[in-house]
Amino acid sequence: MTDKENADDDRRVGRRSRVLKIAGLTLAGALVLGVATAGWAYWHLNSNIKSVDIDSALGADRPAKAVTTPSAAASASASPVPTGSLNILVLGSDSRSGKENKALGGGSSTGARSDTAMVVHLDAGRTKATIVSIPRDTLVTRPSCPLSSGGSTSVAYNAMFNTAYSVGGPVCAVKTVESITGVRMDHYIEIDFAGFAKLVDALGGVTVTTTQDIDDDDSHLHLKKGTHHLDGTQALAFARTRHGIGDGSDLGRIGLQQTLVKALLTQISANDLLTDPTKLYEVTDAVTDSLTTDTGLDSLSELISLGESLKGLSADKVTTVTMPNVTAPSDPNRVVAKEPAASELWESLK
Numbered sequence: 001m002t003d004k005e006n007a008d009d010d011r012r013v014g015r016r017s018r019v020l021k022i023a024g025l026t027l028a029g030a031l032v033l034g035v036a037t038a039g040w041a042y043w044h045l046n047s048n049i050k051s052v053d054i055d056s057a058l059g060a061d062r063p064a065k066a067v068t069t070p071s072a073a074a075s076a077s078a079s080p081v082p083t084g085s086l087n088i089l090v091l092g093s094d095s096r097s098g099k100e101n102k103a104l105g106g107g108s109s110t111g112a113r114s115d116t117a118m119v120v121h122l123d124a125g126r127t128k129a130t131i132v133s134i135p136r137d138t139l140v141t142r143p144s145c146p147l148s149s150g151g152s153t154s155v156a157y158n159a160m161f162n163t164a165y166s167v168g169g170p171v172c173a174v175k176t177v178e179s180i181t182g183v184r185m186d187h188y189i190e191i192d193f194a195g196f197a198k199l200v201d202a203l204g205g206v207t208v209t210t211t212q213d214i215d216d217d218d219s220h221l222h223l224k225k226g227t228h229h230l231d232g233t234q235a236l237a238f239a240r241t242r243h244g245i246g247d248g249s250d251l252g253r254i255g256l257q258q259t260l261v262k263a264l265l266t267q268i269s270a271n272d273l274l275t276d277p278t279k280l281y282e283v284t285d286a287v288t289d290s291l292t293t294d295t296g297l298d299s300l301s302e303l304i305s306l307g308e309s310l311k312g313l314s315a316d317k318v319t320t321v322t323m324p325n326v327t328a329p330s331d332p333n334r335v336v337a338k339e340p341a342a343s344e345l346w347e348s349l350k
Contacts, residue, residue, distance in 0.1 A: 092116030195290020197232030
């Protein structure tokens with residue numbers, strides 16, 4: 001081989017070496033950027049979540065935790081995903097705090113109440129669930145609740161159920177539910193107006209079917225009887241409507257909320273979020289940005305674990321009911337628990 005040929009080979013090797021170095025540096029840079037982006041996304045989503053230490057606030061004066069059955073324990077030991085039964089108090093807050101919540105809520109109400117209250121019971125195995133709606137107009141004995149500022153609220157008799165949140169926040173809401181049901185709430189989840197609307201929009205809307213026309217100027221919802229695909233703002237109005245259906249009471253609104261819950265479960269199942277990282281991030285960001293939980297669910301990893309445990313739960317395996325109730329003797333516009341039916345229902349969830 002001539003000196004010229006040797007020189008040409010050296011130049012080719014040098015070029016290949018430089019190309020490989022550049023490719024390696026580019027790949028390394030992309031990996032670093034990807035890890036940094038993923039790390040920032042995780043931090044951002046994690047920091048979105050607000051939490052309340054309900055366990056510490058309430059201490060030991062609570063119903064006993066449910067005992068995990070042997071079959072559920074065996075399943076749990078075979079998988080890192082939890083499978084035991086669970087009771088979760090889910091509240092929809094009507095807070096007008098912030099520009100978005102005020103615009104979506106309408107009016108200028110101060111403070112916040114539990115506009116929607118549902119006890120979600122997950123059976124052992126997490127393939128079946130029962131969702132019990134508690135009418136916000138239910139008259140209850142509201143127990144004394146500890147306040148974050150110190151001291152406690154007074155016991156209140158014949159108080160509206162949704163005032164518990166008003167006077168003592170999530171802690172008092174949980175204590176009141178546990179007091180009237182005798183059921184331990186394992187977790188607490190709260191979402192506000194803006195968060196709910198964003199969640200529905202992130203999922204691409206939700207499809208519901210109504211059995212009657214809805215004409216409610218207060219919620220700004222006007223729908224003909226039939227099937228409709230709703231965006232986030234419309235879905236929120238659907239959940240809040242009461243004057244345009246039935247007798248205009250909270251019980252009619254609960255029926256719409258239960259329809260909406262099942263429609264949301266169907267829509268979530270239809271979105272294969274695990275194969276669409278962009279959609280997954282959008283949905284997760286929408287949820288966590290307006291979420292308040294107990295400290296047992298206040299991290300992205302804990303929420304993901306809960307979500308993974310519900311993969312086998314479909315809308316047709318979810319039973320929605322309303323706490324058995326009758327008109328309150330003291331006020332025709334309020335209700336009280338119907339006994340013994342209400343107690344029997346709560347007992348079935350222990």
